[in-house]
Amino acid sequence: METVTYALTPHTYAIIAQRRRYVDAILRPMETKEQLRSRVLARRDALPEDVRTRKSAAICTRLERVLADAFADAGGGAGPDAGVQEAPTVAVFASMRSEVDTQLFVESAYARGWRVCFPCMVRGGREDGRPGESETPSRMAFYRVEPEQLEAAQAGFLGAPLRCLACAALERDGFHPVAPDELDAVVVPLVAFDDAGRRLGYGGGNYDQLLPRLRADAVVVGVAFDEQRVEAVPCEPHDVPLPRVVSS
Numbered sequence: 001m002e003t004v005t006y007a008l009t010p011h012t013y014a015i016i017a018q019r020r021r022y023v024d025a026i027l028r029p030m031e032t033k034e035q036l037r038s039r040v041l042a043r044r045d046a047l048p049e050d051v052r053t054r055k056s057a058a059i060c061t062r063l064e065r066v067l068a069d070a071f072a073d074a075g076g077g078a079g080p081d082a083g084v085q086e087a088p089t090v091a092v093f094a095s096m097r098s099e100v101d102t103q104l105f106v107e108s109a110y111a112r113g114w115r116v117c118f119p120c121m122v123r124g125g126r127e128d129g130r131p132g133e134s135e136t137p138s139r140m141a142f143y144r145v146e147p148e149q150l151e152a153a154q155a156g157f158l159g160a161p162l163r164c165l166a167c168a169a170l171e172r173d174g175f176h177p178v179a180p181d182e183l184d185a186v187v188v189p190l191v192a193f194d195d196a197g198r199r200l201g202y203g204g205g206n207y208d209q210l211l212p213r214l215r216a217d218a219v220v221v222g223v224a225f226d227e228q229r230v231e232a233v234p235c236e237p238h239d240v241p242l243p244r245v246v247s248s
Contacts, residue, residue, distance in 0.1 A: 033234050037200060040192040043227050045098045052098065052225070058248040059223050060105035066246060067185050068112070070219045088184035089115040091142050094158040099189055100223045110147045117144040117178045119206070120157045121164040138164050140206040142183065143175040180210060185219040188242060193224055197241035198233035211240040221246055 031039070047055075071088050090109055095101045109116050122141045145153045156173065157165055167177065188207055192200040199222055201207055211220060222245040229247065 030232070030234055033200060033203070036230065036234065037191050037203070040200070040228055040230065041098075044191075044225060047098065047225065047227060053101065055225050055248040056101035057104055059100050059225075059246055060102065060108065062246050062248070063105050063187065063221060063223060064108045064112075066221060066244070067219060070185070074217065087113045087115050089117060089144070089178060089182055090185045090187070091117050091119065091178070091183050092187040093189045094118055094154070094161055095189075096161055100225065102187065102223070105187070106150070110150075115144060117142040117183075118153065118158055119161070120170065121162060122167050122170065123164055140204075140210065141167070142178045142180075143170055144178050145175060149174060180213040181215050183214060183218055185221070186210070186214065188220060188222045190222050190224050190228065190242075190245075192228050192230045192233055193222060193242065193245050193247075194230055194233045196232075197222075197243060197245065198235050198239065199242050199245075200230075200233045205238070208238055208240050220244070223247070 067088075067090065092102050092106060092109070093099075095103070106116060119140050119142055121138055123138055143157070145158075152173070153175065157163070157170065157175070171177070188199070188211075190199045190201055199207075214220065220243055222242040224245060224247050226247050235241075
């Protein structure tokens with residue numbers, strides 16, 4: 001019997017290796033959300049401070065450009081010189097721990113004349129952010145912060161973003177609630193993301209509850225470091241993917 005020998009080219013080896021990785025990915029048990037969260041947070045925490053600062057600056061610059069273009073395409077909101085009748089309202093988070101530092105973006109937003117608001121865990125008030133009572137014991141709400149209020153806000157509710165505060169106390173301090181349907185753009189924090197826009201948060205479900213309540217024309221952008229990108233984020237039916245993630 002004649003023996004036939006097949007010569008495998010480098011290209012063939014590459015195809016075999018690619019298929020092997022694909023099969024391994026299918027057969028490998030998917031990480032739970034808790035496992036993935038722990039792994040990616042450790043990776044994010046390990047970023048040197050100078051690298052985090054540089055990447056944050058790049059993200060803030062790109063984020064400003066993305067929102068400015070979106071507002072311009074929508075017919076306004078690019079800035080005080082754009083002839084707009086009303087400045088857009090942008091929700092952005094106050095960074096904590098090793099998150100993307102959003103401070104430069106906040107400063108740019110104020111410089112453009114945009115209205116800026118921040119999330120806060122609250123009790124009392126209505127779930128739509130308007131005055132009234134709510135039976136919800138704790139929820140995320142957004143409060144507008146004027147440029148001259150920023151320092152006081154940083155010393156107050158922005159300095160402890162996970163602390164639950166009374167709506168009445170925030171309003172006494174001069175911070176007024178903003179309803180979800182008043183938001184023109186939302187900048188979303190995250191722990192991990194994949195190329196399909198699936199987002200892994202901190203587990204509270206706050207943004208998954210918020211995003212479906214936004215207007216259809218609201219601009220939603222996640223921000224993260226490239227080190228937070230993963231192959232696939234485990235998702236459940238209630239998880240809401242992000243249309244766009246700005247990373248560096």
